[in-house]
Amino acid sequence: MKLFSNIWTRLDDAMNPVVIKELRQAVAGKFVTSVIAIFLVVEMFVIGVHLFDASPDRLHAGIGGNVFFVLQTILIGSCLLFLPAFAALRMHSERGGVNIDLFYITTVSAWKIVWGKFLSAFVIAVLIFAVCTPFVSLSFLLRGIDLPTILTVTLFNLVGIGGAVMLAIFLAALSTNRVIKSLLFLGGIVAMIIIGGWMVALIQAVQFRGAFVAIASMIVGPGAIGNIWLQFAGMLFFIIMFMGVMFMVASALLTPPSSNRAYPVRIYMTVAWFVLFLMALCMSVNANFTMFPVQVWAVITTIMFPFVMFSAICERDRLGPRVRHEIPRSRLARIPAFLFYSGSTGGILWACMIVGLTWLMALKWDQMFGSGLVSGTSSDFGPASVMRTFTLYTLVYCLSALVLRKTLFKRIVVPELTWALALLMMLLGTAFPYILALLMKVNYIDIHSPFYATVAFRELDWNADSTIIWLLVIWAGVAGAFLAPSFVESMARFRRTPRSRGPVVTDEHEVNRQYQNLKVFQDSNPSNRTMFGVADDQIFYVELWDDQWEEAGQTIQTGQLPYPAYTHAGRLLRASEILYVHAPKRRRTISITWNHGGRPSTFKIVAPDVKTRDQFVTLVSERVELSDGKILVSLTRLVSWPIAIAAAALLIATFSYLGLEIYLKNTGRLLTDSGSVWQFMTLVIIGAAVWLGWRLWVPPKRRVLQTAAGQAADH
């Protein structure tokens, strides 16, 4: 007895607390009990009607199949109506209220919360199925259906209901406003109807074929029954995989934004992508090298790509301290980690990598078996063109939205809403050429012109107008070139930072004493903006985020040390501890290396032509006017305004020229092709080259701030 008690205690302790809570609430509430009671009454009524209505001949022939079908339909209907709603409401009540805060401060992880919600709903589903068991047994006794069919259908139904519940939990986990929530609710209802329809159709299919025959055929070979069961197995696996994606994303949505929330999602999706590929290959080989499974896999990847891209561009550019502590130390491990860790750059590159690999793998398969999947020669359904169009348009609009958000709309659009900007641009880009064509009275239907390249998902056929594809590639390239500096910066910043162990130096007076002694402030705070200070000469290097520029200026003007928190989180070092100063010729940065607890630690600063510490101090002393107490601050902007305006002007001019040419062509005034597409491409390439040249050869801006009253002056 004690053994049982011990086992029970251990089981009780090991159980997910969320499951226990949810089930307790479900039992205490009247909702679940009422639904089960109504369900029982309906089932009894249906059985009764069937039995009373059936003639002796029909009873003799066996009406079990019909009864089973009706019972299962009611079961699916009840479960799909009630359980996803139950799970979504439970999740919504946690997500929308303050209760999620209480979850966060416990040691329960987000995945445990989601799993607990799912499992509790699933347990209730099993309970309802168990309630239905006597009726199902009766249908079996009434003949007309075999046991394997009953078990197979039950398995499919459970998986389907599980998928519906997970979908509902995922939708409820989204943190959106009421309007979008309402739309999601409506979308959820439609999804449930579709899932329900599919499941009822599945019951019919299984009943029609007979489970024994079907399973036997699946084992013997695909030829016997047209491979329907292999397809079912694949579909079942796909549903479970998709449930996994929703589970991971819902967990990530519940995780605090400061954590590495994208990491498990990307790892899971990569594994799922690869496993699905292997499955597709197996199915393809099993069906005499039919390309269809690989095509399905490629299309699924392509459909997932926009979702991944839209979420990637919404991620933060700079990682928080929590994530930075988890970055691997090894450089070799950092490269793959960069792709999988949270962060917009890594997310975009990861999504592009997955699509690129899909493309390459599909290409290889295509070359091996010559189906025309990638080459586009096949007369069948053309997933290749769908892939190209979807991925390219998604990529160009996402990258363009990112460029706009980082430049023009920096203070207007928050990173979390970059997806909305991308979507808006897509809508505007699609509507604009048609509106313009309408105004110019051009018959836009017949036009295959690069002018219409902005129309989202316009060309689904590669061969119809390859110019558009090239334009999209160039567009993506230009947007990528604009983003390249920030991408490179993100990569360079992707380094592990040590954990700070609380305040070490707390003597603020030492810091604010107007820097009478030579000191270097080590940047050991993980949430750093890099800073370097030499006290006597009032030398500073401050690397700040652009949006904090003004704040730093204000702080400096008050005569205070910028961010004195460094003195708390870091350690004051003497200049004598500096080991050496290194200035590479080709870079405008110098590195200062000092003795950091017995090992050299390097700090990078921006300063030209300095090779030794004395030179550095002398140089900065010359530049810093001590009488005014000016402080040198280096500021590098992502895109300078003149360049942005010039690039915009170039693009507008090019598009205007193209528009004019199209107008002339359509009105019959231009009879020969002037090759404007190539001109357009050349202009874009020249523009990108000019911009890149500017970035490479023109030194970054320096700005001198005055600590005393005075105007900031640009150098």
Added chain:
Amino acid sequence: MKVEVVHLKRYFGATRAVDDVSFSFESGQIFGFVGPNGAGKTTTMRILATLDEPTFGNAYINGRSVVEEPEEARRMIGFMPDHLPTHSDMSVREYLDFFARAYGIKSPRRRRVIESIEEFTGLERLRDKMLVALSKGMKQRVSLARALVHDPPMLIMDEPAAGLDPRARVELRELLKVLADQGKAIFISSHILTELAEICDGAVIIERGRILRAGTITGIMESLSEGKHRTMMIRTLGDPEDLHRQLLQMAHVADARISGLNVEADIDGDEETCCDLLAELLRLEFRIIEFHQQQADLEQVFMDVTTGEVQ
């Protein structure tokens, strides 16, 4: 155990909810957090409770950063938000049991812990009641019990006394005193300043995200009265009018006014001056039965240092 908040900043776009806030307190102390609505109290508390991430700065609980090691910090924090538990279809016992499980407390210790907390917070007779059926004061107790379930060395309490009746407030105050005596560091925000002044060892006054005053309660009050007159409350058995007239004629008395049966006198001088004044009044045969310095209370300090502006 020491709690240190180091140059904490939290920006929401252009709004600086918390702007360079630093303070510290230790085990056994009750530390008040005072400020008008929208001052940044809840944001600071949420950061301390690892529910939010600062834009800059850090906070350390026993040397563990709430930013960098939130999982470790959480074990040391009991957070009582300004919202009451809203879980439906759950009894008090089930609610506490759930959070005990969530903190990984195993059986049979879990049962003992819950029972002792129920006893401490006076919830024994309510353990089988549904949460929704409880009064606000009782819900507040449940919330406190939940925050204590894993025996954290630090308690963060956001407006725990809001909406409570006087009896419930007194009871809560007593509970907090007991917890502080047990060695817990308690960080509490409240609008009821008189109560805070009674139980707090120190306080931070914050407005528009910036600290206006910080330190011990006495220190804060003294800092406010620096450079000002001492106000003495004097009561005589005779006619207060006579005393009032006499005071106005005396040296070092900047002003005097009658307040009921008392006379308030603003003295321009130190304690020596006050002693001399009392001696002089006694020499003049005033039958003084009360003579004490009027202390500025926290409410007055709050009104003096804050402007009432919101962001």
